[in-house]
Amino acid sequence: MKRRSGAVPAAWCLACLFALAAGAVADDREMVSEIFRTALAEGRTHQLLRELCLRYPHRLSGSPESEAANRWVKTVMEERGLEVRLQEVMVPYWERGDTMVVEVAVDGRTEALSALALGGSVGTPVGGLEAPVIEVDSLEQVEALGETGIEGRIVFFNRALDQGRVRHFEAYMGAADQRVSGAAMAGRFGAVAVLVRSLSFLDDDYPHTGGLRYEEGVRQIPAAAISVRAANRLSLLLSASPQLRVSILMNCRQREDQVSHNVIGELKGSVHPDEYITIGAHFDAWDVGEGAQDNGSGSMQSIEAVYLLQELGYEFRRSVRVVMFANEEYLVGQPFRGGQVYAEEALKKGEKHYAAIETDAGAFTPRGFGVEGPPAMVERVRSWLEYFDTDNTVHYVAEGGGGPEIWVLNELLGTPTFDLRTDTQRYLDFHHSDNDTFDKVNRRELELGTAAMASLLYLIDTHGLTEQPDAER
Amino acid sequence: MKRRSGAVPAAWCLACLFALAAGAVADDREMVSEIFRTALAEGRTHQLLRELCLRYPHRLSGSPESEAANRWVKTVMEERGLEVRLQEVMVPYWERGDTMVVEVAVDGRTEALSALALGGSVGTPVGGLEAPVIEVDSLEQVEALGETGIEGRIVFFNRALDQGRVRHFEAYMGAADQRVSGAAMAGRFGAVAVLVRSLSFLDDDYPHTGGLRYEEGVRQIPAAAISVRAANRLSLLLSASPQLRVSILMNCRQREDQVSHNVIGELKGSVHPDEYITIGAHFDAWDVGEGAQDNGSGSMQSIEAVYLLQELGYEFRRSVRVVMFANEEYLVGQPFRGGQVYAEEALKKGEKHYAAIETDAGAFTPRGFGVEGPPAMVERVRSWLEYFDTDNTVHYVAEGGGGPEIWVLNELLGTPTFDLRTDTQRYLDFHHSDNDTFDKVNRRELELGTAAMASLLYLIDTHGLTEQPDAER
Known part of the structure; x- marks a missing residue:
């Protein structure tokens, strides 16, 4: 892995950094290709997911285990240079x-x-x-x-x-x-x-x-x-x-609602620090198995996608928020409270949310992105497919995207939302069961998902989601 | 499964059969969709592969086990209504x-x-x-x-x-x-x-x-x-x-060359019985594990792809040959003898080989087809992608395709050759090792591969590989 503070050995990287330094758009195909190469060769999503599954296999919202996992993931994000805070979310609490x-x-x-x-x-x-x-x-x-x-x-x-x-x-x-x-x-x-x-x-x-x-x-x-x-x-x-x-x-029994948390890690943007791109996933999981595919993988991919870009020397133009959302799994007919609280606070503070990306599709080979935004935006994102190895990774962009964690941002603030689509033939083999454990996760497929999310984040931040004059970019 | 002799319950099928009976082109999107639906819901590739792996896990060319497997697969093909013969192939024989x-x-x-x-x-x-x-x-x-x-x-x-x-x-x-x-x-x-x-x-x-x-x-x-x-x-x-x-x-030691066999099952075409479409895979495997991914899956998919179409009531216009090729794995620097013998006999007999399809890509979700043929043919096959659920199954057609089993047909007779491409991130986890066993095969991914091959076979047979007057179709 090329550390930001260390040597920059790869040829692409010299080219990219030069291009970035010169204010030009880097060769995006090379950059996306390097994101995938680095994720596969040196990515640490797999190791991070292993630790999560081993330490905190059960993360049902409201449970003490879930709060312990939140504290752990806070330190994980801090170690990666993010400024992290816990955002209170009242959640239902059920005990098996x-x-x-x-x-x-x-x-x-x-x-x-x-x-x-x-x-x-x-x-x-x-x-x-x-x-x-x-x-x-x-x-x-x-x-x-x-x-x-x-x-x-x-x-x-x-x-x-x-x-x-x-x-x-x-x-x-x-x-x-x-x-x-x-x-x-x-x-x-x-x-x-x-x-x-x-x-x-x-x-x-x-x-x-x-x-x-x-x-x-x-x-x-x-x-x-x-x-x-x-x-x-x-x-x-x-x-x-x-x-x-x-x-x-x-x-089993229903108990009193509990205080849980969204865990929010922030990184200031260099050009538009007041514009936020959210990347995240629900971090809660059922109290069986280890929540490896659902959604330990998506959570760890979100963290590592941002870290991967940082390690590749990329400087974010917009502020990035990595969010571990509370309370997607267990709802008792109520709205997803983690996403709700996150969006309501953003609205109250008058924050500008440029885009939001989530994933909850398991640690399988990535195949596409979903986009919730106007047709021209969908087309714009679709044009980025040329940067990908479409035979083997991301090859389509679908209209309609996001997920319950970030749809509230779309509803309240009009934020375009995105999600990662994977090859989900095996998804239900594991889903919500004791079979959803770390050993079923293929390292390469997991890291490819990280790379796909990192690439989308990079392209959104670099190109923007609408045509805009160079001066504004 | 809709038996040819039985009731025809599904709506598509009535429509398709009517269209076929009327000599018109059936609705290909519906047909391909029905091929996939039937393979997933009722396909028997998985069960057949289980039997192969259990009975004949080691199928190294020249070994007695390999010949026993050949005899078994002959009866399997005969049970499915094919006319089957064994074609002699001299192969090298090595003992572990x-x-x-x-x-x-x-x-x-x-x-x-x-x-x-x-x-x-x-x-x-x-x-x-x-x-x-x-x-x-x-x-x-x-x-x-x-x-x-x-x-x-x-x-x-x-x-x-x-x-x-x-x-x-x-x-x-x-x-x-x-x-x-x-x-x-x-x-x-x-x-x-x-x-x-x-x-x-x-x-x-x-x-x-x-x-x-x-x-x-x-x-x-x-x-x-x-x-x-x-x-x-x-x-x-x-x-x-x-x-x-x-x-x-x-x-271990090298022994005398042995007589092995290609196992060839034939089905007469209704319109062009003298034109052959070959669909097959190498049936030999290393003498470790069970050769489940390499290439039990491809062999059983080839057999079931043809049977699936028969069961859906499709009547082949051209003659179809299902071939279990000998001797792909162990070559000692010589040409793949199974493919060589098959093509040489075809040349000697002056047979017309319209197309040949093979697979050796493991039992993973299908992603594309490779095509060895002129650019216009590649374009023609690419135009068929509209019939597939491209987000989740086959989504690309690449120039260059086939495999060592059928390339000799291309060289000697100019036959266009095709192969199935899959999501191969896990392929090398199993390849040539004791880890290549049946239990690692996902049923749905395997049956999707069968469906992809059946769809390609159907489209080639129905549409032809070049523009042609209706009268010739």
Whole structure:
């Protein structure tokens, strides 16, 4: 790595620095290429992510572990020369507890099904509950069955992801309503609990958690995800014995809201210090696995993207803020509070937010950028694709971009927002489960993501997002 | 899966079949989309690859295992309705033997280094050999050291892959000369053996084998790959104790050439039965791991790509040949014999080979196609990209394509050749090592590759590779 204070050995770098020093636009293709080369050869995102996953695997907003992770990441950013502050964010706080049992009685013996309470779920009574099971494949089916079919039962939502979708997110959205609204719908008709098939493409035994949303005025009933294997098993058992009874015991609970924090690291710009470019990611994670792909990778990439440019000798024209956002995962139907607080403060202070970049797409090979901005801006960003190795890295720019952490900036201040798109075929294999651990992250794919974010940040800062006279640049 | 003889439930299919029946061009975007949907939802490449890896993990050309695999794959193709024959191919035959030990004496004890003989290497004397080690990072350095520096020593080639390369193949080619020609160069100056750092991006303990090439008239010396971890360890030990001695014992050996086979499955075309489109892959694999990525995946994808189209009710206009090519991995400096024999027979018989498609890029998300043909043909294929989900699958068409299995067809008959390009960041993690096993293959990424190949085959067969009057189509 070429340290700013050290020697500058590479040929490109002499050329670039000369160009920068002369006030000219550097050869952007060479610069982007060097960003990728350096990230792959010397990037430290992988090592940083390893440390995060090892030290603070569970980072659910509001938890003491999450606040410890915030303190750690503050020092990480300070070590990289950023001026760091903690911004208070009130967040909901839910505790998983230490007991999660789903059992089914088969042929006189008891069989356990792999399960995880859904985030936000109430617990069962202290002694647990036991009831017959009704298997359904949609919210509509619950409505159609009504009280007669539902009351006193455990409702088992077993609609699988549509494997036929190329885009994982379409498959996810096509089944997620069971997890998010299943408990509310079943509760309305008198169910005693809900089991939901995990939102995973794999036929394995990892249950995948995620948030649910209760409905105002409807009795809150316990809800848990069971693994795909457990769902297939339960379905098979039910087809043989429809009268089968399942028992559930879990002691998760909702607690008082807590003070959490956005962690904000700032670097002053040399030309437009009053204009901010935000680059960041949600730093909270579920309390299972290590939150490696979701979203340890995106958080560490955001930090290292900025550091990589600094180490390459790039001097930011605008001020850059690296933000570790609180509270994306667990919301209980409220807005993403980390992004909300960040944008509201910016509005109140009258700050000028030039652009905001986020990522939450896992540590996979980058493929594109999303852009939330006027068509001319999308076109402008698209024209930058010529600087990339499009066969192997970033090759498209899509209209519509950003994410819940930064959309509020767009709504309140009109800030254009951006996000990184990756090859997400494996994303749901890990998502919200004990399978989301550091060892599943490929170093090169992770560092390529850092390089893609650094390149976008560099191009936005250097070229600007609109045509402008040279004097203003 | 929609069986040809069964019901045709999907809306697209009615439309497609109607269009096909009416002799019109079907809606290609819908067809390609349906190919991908069906491959992801119902594809069986994954299951077929599982069976191959389980039954015939080692498929080195000339070995009895390889011939058993050929017989198995013949029945697989026959079950899918192809007319199958075995085409004789004489291949070199090398045996790894059952002993491979590399040991270094450290502080009075012996430490083993993970090693694999390079394909084609001679064995050591029966009692093994022991010698001091000279670490080098290039063939040129060996030349510069000459007999004085090299004679009587084990030459340790330790130049690492350039991690900074985005394209894995550039990194590979930047270091592979050590493996291919290290033994010949070191042998020329009197070395007793060669150890080569594995061609892998990972810092793990898997040694990666691969072929070497001895030089006419130069003494053949034993050569083995050691894992990246072992290479780093040996280098560290040498820097502390340059007089260190290493012992090597291996009983691999070159045997007589053997009769092996290309396995060729044929399906008659309905409009141009005398024009052939070949789709295939090398079916041989190294005798370590399971050859899952290299090239079990490509072989099984080739078979399933054709079967997928058949099951979707597509009737091929041209005759299609699915070919499992012999002898890509182990060559000892000769041409790829499987491809050679296939093309020579085609030439002798005066066959018309319209196009040939191969893949050897691993079971990763598809990104593009390579095309070996005139510029207008490349442009024509590029225009088909509009039928693909380019954000998530195939998005580019490159000039130059094919592979050693089918390039001979291009040379002898002028056949345009094609290959599938994938996201290969993880390719070298597995390549030629015990790490190349079925469990590392992601089902969705594998089936997407099948779908990409099926789509290309469909588009070539339907549209043709040149502008032509409707009457000829």
